[in-house]
Amino acid sequence: MSNTSIISDKQKSTADITPLALFSKYRLAGFYLAISLIVLSIIGLGFKGLNLGLDFTGGYMTEFTTSLSIDKGQMQTQLATHLSGDFELNSGAANTQWTIRQTDGTAHVIDKDWLNNFATQSGYDITPQDSVYIGSQVGSELIDNGGLALLVAAIAMMVYLTWRFEWRLACGSLVALVHDVLVVLGLFSWLGLPFDLTVLAAVLAIIGYSLNDSIVIGDKLREVMRSKTNMNMSDIVDSAVKSTLTRSLITSGTTLATIGTIWIFGGQPLQAFAIALFAGVVFGTLSSIAVSATIPQLIGLNPEFYQHRAQELLVNDEP
Amino acid sequence: MRKTTAKPKHTWQILVIIITVVILGLNAIPTLYGNNNALLVSGVNSTQPLPSIQQLRDVMLQQNIQVKQIINGDADSKIVIDGDDEALVHAQQQLKSELGDDYQVRLGNQSAAPKWLQELGMSPIKLGLDLSGGVLFVLEVDTDRADQERLANAKDETLQIIHDHGLRGMSVKMAGTENNLVSKADVTTKNPVAQTETEGKLDLHFLSHQAAKVKAVVTDLQQRLPGITYSKTGERSATLAFSEQSITTFHHEIMAQALTTLRGRIEELGITEAVTQRQGQSRIRIELPGVKDPEQAKRIIGATASLDFYEMANSGTMGAKSFTDEDGRHLRVAPKPIFTGSNIENANSGRDEMGIALVNLTLDGIGGKKMSEFSRDNIGNPMVTIFSEYHKNSADEMIKNSRVISVATIQSQLGNRFSITGLDSPQAASDLALLLRAGSLDAPITIVQQRTIQASLGKENVNNGIMALAIGLGITLVFMGLWYRKLGLIANTSLVLNLVCLLGLMALLPNVVLTLPGIAGLVLTVGMAVDTNVLIFERIKEERKRGRSNFLAIETGYKEAFATILDANVTTMITALILLSIGYGPVKGFAMTLSLGILTSMFTGVFVAHVLTYIVKPQIAVKQKELKA
Numbered sequence: 001m002s003n004t005s006i007i008s009d010k011q012k013s014t015a016d017i018t019p020l021a022l023f024s025k026y027r028l029a030g031f032y033l034a035i036s037l038i039v040l041s042i043i044g045l046g047f048k049g050l051n052l053g054l055d056f057t058g059g060y061m062t063e064f065t066t067s068l069s070i071d072k073g074q075m076q077t078q079l080a081t082h083l084s085g086d087f088e089l090n091s092g093a094a095n096t097q098w099t100i101r102q103t104d105g106t107a108h109v110i111d112k113d114w115l116n117n118f119a120t121q122s123g124y125d126i127t128p129q130d131s132v133y134i135g136s137q138v139g140s141e142l143i144d145n146g147g148l149a150l151l152v153a154a155i156a157m158m159v160y161l162t163w164r165f166e167w168r169l170a171c172g173s174l175v176a177l178v179h180d181v182l183v184v185l186g187l188f189s190w191l192g193l194p195f196d197l198t199v200l201a202a203v204l205a206i207i208g209y210s211l212n213d214s215i216v217i218g219d220k221l222r223e224v225m226r227s228k229t230n231m232n233m234s235d236i237v238d239s240a241v242k243s244t245l246t247r248s249l250i251t252s253g254t255t256l257a258t259i260g261t262i263w264i265f266g267g268q269p270l271q272a273f274a275i276a277l278f279a280g281v282v283f284g285t286l287s288s289i290a291v292s293a294t295i296p297q298l299i300g301l302n303p304e305f306y307q308h309r310a311q312e313l314l315v316n317d318e319p
Numbered sequence: 320m321r322k323t324t325a326k327p328k329h330t331w332q333i334l335v336i337i338i339t340v341v342i343l344g345l346n347a348i349p350t351l352y353g354n355n356n357a358l359l360v361s362g363v364n365s366t367q368p369l370p371s372i373q374q375l376r377d378v379m380l381q382q383n384i385q386v387k388q389i390i391n392g393d394a395d396s397k398i399v400i401d402g403d404d405e406a407l408v409h410a411q412q413q414l415k416s417e418l419g420d421d422y423q424v425r426l427g428n429q430s431a432a433p434k435w436l437q438e439l440g441m442s443p444i445k446l447g448l449d450l451s452g453g454v455l456f457v458l459e460v461d462t463d464r465a466d467q468e469r470l471a472n473a474k475d476e477t478l479q480i481i482h483d484h485g486l487r488g489m490s491v492k493m494a495g496t497e498n499n500l501v502s503k504a505d506v507t508t509k510n511p512v513a514q515t516e517t518e519g520k521l522d523l524h525f526l527s528h529q530a531a532k533v534k535a536v537v538t539d540l541q542q543r544l545p546g547i548t549y550s551k552t553g554e555r556s557a558t559l560a561f562s563e564q565s566i567t568t569f570h571h572e573i574m575a576q577a578l579t580t581l582r583g584r585i586e587e588l589g590i591t592e593a594v595t596q597r598q599g600q601s602r603i604r605i606e607l608p609g610v611k612d613p614e615q616a617k618r619i620i621g622a623t624a625s626l627d628f629y630e631m632a633n634s635g636t637m638g639a640k641s642f643t644d645e646d647g648r649h650l651r652v653a654p655k656p657i658f659t660g661s662n663i664e665n666a667n668s669g670r671d672e673m674g675i676a677l678v679n680l681t682l683d684g685i686g687g688k689k690m691s692e693f694s695r696d697n698i699g700n701p702m703v704t705i706f707s708e709y710h711k712n713s714a715d716e717m718i719k720n721s722r723v724i725s726v727a728t729i730q731s732q733l734g735n736r737f738s739i740t741g742l743d744s745p746q747a748a749s750d751l752a753l754l755l756r757a758g759s760l761d762a763p764i765t766i767v768q769q770r771t772i773q774a775s776l777g778k779e780n781v782n783n784g785i786m787a788l789a790i791g792l793g794i795t796l797v798f799m800g801l802w803y804r805k806l807g808l809i810a811n812t813s814l815v816l817n818l819v820c821l822l823g824l825m826a827l828l829p830n831v832v833l834t835l836p837g838i839a840g841l842v843l844t845v846g847m848a849v850d851t852n853v854l855i856f857e858r859i860k861e862e863r864k865r866g867r868s869n870f871l872a873i874e875t876g877y878k879e880a881f882a883t884i885l886d887a888n889v890t891t892m893i894t895a896l897i898l899l900s901i902g903y904g905p906v907k908g909f910a911m912t913l914s915l916g917i918l919t920s921m922f923t924g925v926f927v928a929h930v931l932t933y934i935v936k937p938q939i940a941v942k943q944k945e946l947k948a
Binding site for chain 1: 449457459613766767768769770771772773775776780784787788790791794799802835836838842843845846847849853854857861882883886887888889890891892893894897900901905906909910913
């Protein structure tokens with residue numbers, strides 16, 4: 001009995017004595033973290049750039065497996081003696097899975113016969129898996145289309161948000177969205193991970209996910225602003241974020257768990273895709289808590305706006 | 320439970336749910352069974368009797384291939400075998416050599432699901448290349464080049480008309496001839512607008528006293544080539560060009576022709592499950608599942624061969640074309656062919672008495688008529704057969720390579736059947752026959768993207784995907800069950816139903832293809848679909864804390880959370896649709912499962928879960944101290 005009463009006392013103390021101030025501190029810390037992450041990502045993108053995958057650069061990619069593990073340096077030198085022109089060798093799965101990339105217009109393209117020849121000459125047991133050719137024109141078109149898709153997605157979201165929310169709330173969601181996209185791109189540039197079409201798809205999915213979170217919090221924020229007139233803005237934001245926290249954590253948790261299974265079990269082709277989504281959900285959760293509700297507070301959203309509006313639209317807007 | 324469902328208020332909702340789930344569930348079942356490999360045997364002529372089942376069975380038995388089923392259809396026999404792609408190709412070769420040239424043996428597959436399901440018209444989800452293995456080609460149709468050729472033809476026509484009218488001194492030439500062809504590749508990519516201004520036109524020059532007669536020439540020309548426009552640019556000059564609309568129609572026709580031709584060629588290759596579709600403005604995407612020999616496929620699909628039959632030009636002919644044959648003789652032929660490869664109905668390779676390879680041709684009605692008229696009037700005159708092909712040179716430019724196949728003297732009036740002789744090899748003859756059967760391509764095509772995925776890699780991808788899905792689903796189900804207890808059970812039921820509906824919907828809808836990123840989309844959908852339930856449940860808890868009764872809390876929870884759920888899903892839908900519009904192949908599969916997943920998760924998460932909650936009637940307990948005043 002005494003035990004439970006101590007716990008409930010403690011809960012009481014965090015809930016009542018320091019009402020939301022502590023939480024507010026964490027939220028602001030998160031906000032600054034998000035800002036510094038954005039800056040870091042921009043630096044990364046500016047200096048290192050993205051390691052564009054075959055989908056965007058065009059060229060040839062050949063994938064094969066060897067039955068035994070072979071030293072990468074040895075493979076590199078052996079390939080170099082047989083292959084004229086530049087190539088890029090990557091290995092995976094304990095040096096049994098190999099990927100060779102060549103640029104479009106290279107003189108000496110690997111095909112099945114070449115691989116068979118190489119197998120007999122080097123004595124390796126080689127099984128071809130996948131071979132891709134993408135014309136450089138197709139690649140550069142895809143960069144345009146991909147960029148356009150990101151832009152169209154951002155604009156469509158902006159239009160949707162301003163129609164749905166007050167502009168300061170929309171602004172907060174938009175900054176959170178830009179943060180999520182930039183941080184994932186920044187991560188890819190700092191780590192030098194290949195950015196291909198599936199990663200672009202992941203980034204677009206992140207845009208949807210990020211807004212999903214922001215909207216839930218925005219809705220709550222609006223609701224609290226309408227009902228609680230006596231609170232100051234910071235406390236309103238805190239209580240809105242807090243009451244959606246459980247939901248945010250559960251949804252992010254299950255989503256991260258499933259993305260985790262794709263990462264671990266999905267095999268090599270989905271690696272970059274899973275990493276992008278995973279990072280997007282982690283940083284998206286951070287930004288939805290710390291950014292999307294903090295920005296409106298910083299640029300002067302206050303409860304009067306919604307109380308005023310609620311009176312105006314009393315009849316047709318809300319029940 | 321029965322008692323609650325008997326409540327008249329929800330009967331129709333329960334009915335809707337049961338019907339939807341049963342229909343979609345039935346559609347999902349065949350996917351679990353997968354496909355068996357099959358061979359399709361059909362006669363070259365439809366009148367030919369199909370080989371007996373006994374005969375087919377014997378051939379298979381000799382090769383130690385397990386036959387599962389032989390289905391005799393109207394036009395073909397389907398042999399379903401038990402074995403992988405390797406065995407299938409082996410069986411195909413055996414059958415081909417046993418049955419001879421009179422029969423076609425094509426590769427296909429047959430659903431392994433029980434017969435009653437198949438009879439309901441249900442089939443498994445179509446798998447993308449990254450899951451089934453196979454070859455992908457993306458071809459670019461060079462419409463600019465076709466425009467050039469069309470304009471060149473218009474020039475020849477104009478010259479002929481000017482000649483017919485006897486207007487000496489009037490001349491016509493292609494505009495901007497100095498900078499065409501060679502620099503064209505750069506022009507098209509960098510500045511397509513500027514290009515249309517300088518090129519794609521004919522310059523017409525005439526003497527001042529001929530100005531009145533130009534009108535007649537133009538009217539004549541427009542009669543022969545509708546869509547050509549005339550605009551005067553000076554005292555003694557004018558330009559001729561095809562109208563914007565006519566060019567669009569022309570491009571449309573070229574693409575349609577290319578698609579039909581390529582489909583024909585793929586059929587000739589014996590592949591039934593191929594996907595041939597237009598991708599963007601001027602590209603064609605071809606997916607050939609289970610192809611073993613990409614090089615042969617490439618040679619046949621990528622060829623732009625055309626065959627034209629010409630009359631020799633006499634000295635008065637304007638715009639005569641000239642070719643050089645193998646012996647170095649210059650041949651001048653009439654500007655327009657008598658008929659072209661498109662008039663060929665059937666072509667077969669063979670050998671003449673001397674053992675030299677030849678191709679036997681059968682012409683269609685129009686071609687036959689043209690041929691018999693021409694040969695009647697020209698007995699004793701030669702006819703020139705020209706074979707043209709596009710290929711790329713080292714500088715990546717498209718070069719049209721025309722070759723004189725034969726210069727034959729017409730011995731007698733010919734009908735719709737005759738032969739082309741003098742081919743290099745039996746292989747060349749059979750390739751040519753195949754290309755002629757499938758139709759020719761006027762616009763050159765190039766392969767801009769190619770991918771060969773081994774079937775083993777596809778199988779591995781499927782296994783990986785299913786593993787990720789199973790474990791992801793497992794974790795989510797366990798978590799929701801532990802966290803929300805009875806409500807979690809409702810969430811889990813709706814989540815499983817969501818997956819069943821999604822799979823069923825994907826099998827039901829045409830053009831939906833499951834790819835590896837598509838499976839990833841499925842897994843992601845599982846993780847995100849619980850969001851709907853979580854939002855509602857949290858809301859219900861909140862309402863309970865405010866002191867509402869159990870029933871009222873549930874009602875308000877579903878009602879109030881709906882707006883938020885709708886919003887959240889609309890945003891994901893927008894991104895999925897944008898993705899759908901830019902992506903092809905694998906990424907399209909991801910966008911597909913994502914967007915369909917949103918629809919089904921809204922249905923199960925809001926509608927099904929709501930009704931389930933009515934039936935289960937969970938008690939949501941709240942601690943007294945949490946109650947707010």
